[in-house]
Amino acid sequence: MIERLALVIVLAIFCGATYYGLRSLHIRRMKPAHAGAAAPTLLYFRGDSCAVCPAQTRAIDQLASLWPDSLQIERIDAEHDMETAARYSVFTLPTTIWIDGDGRVRQVNYGLADADKLGRQLSLLAAIKLDQTPSVLNSKSAQSA
Template sequence: MLNVMLWRAALLILLAALLWGFVVLGRRFVERQRRAALAAPALATGLQGGAGASNSNPPVRILLFSSAECQQCHRLQKPALRQVQAARGDLVRVIEVDAPTEPHLTARYRVLTLPTTVVLDGQGKAQAVNYGFAPAGRLLAQIDDVLAQQHIERAAPLA
């Protein structure tokens, strides 16, 4: 009986170690992809955007990678981006990218999941990459970091 319990305990420890190893490897993979996306060459300013598209060259652009089928994109990410747009106004332009029809951009920014948001500075260089849903607060902090690097004063904080 004791022998069976020891085998079960050993098996449980082995499974826990394997699970931990997969988690660590997954996080490293995602971080390598994020670093590669941040190292991508600057994106040209000619992309047409959705909200705030009248501002031809804002100091911050956010690429929202989504698809028609992505429920999290439509139910969570787009409302968060509307909050960001309302809070920072003309300082930010959101550009929606249909990931399935833009494989060159999804490859450039190493899009792993939808939604993915990429925060670009005024020169089109990626400054932050968010895989999965990014709340408005996180995006605002990333935008404010980009604005501070460019010595641009931001609008009032989101209420």
């Protein structure tokens, strides 16, 4: 019985390491773009047939209203701009991709990423201290207290 449990744990660790390794490789293989931008850039891939995209749009709009000078947002309709979607290997909608000022891809979110997650990623990317961020990042902790 212990052997089976150990095998399951080792298999889970292997699968997790493989996932994060392939994701890291995917990010490194993306070619730099948007070089020279003063602020981090969020590429938001969406589509008209995407059921979750309106929720993602609201989260991005909320983030943009909180940090209007700290980021640039490019909304890309993946169904019409297939060339750009293929360049970034976008197969899931919505997909959000953070690009730093040097044009390097730093984070990729496949599927819905809420405003808290995007805010934390922006904070890390733009070197904004979390204790000085607007309340959107702390809304969940305040509700649970």
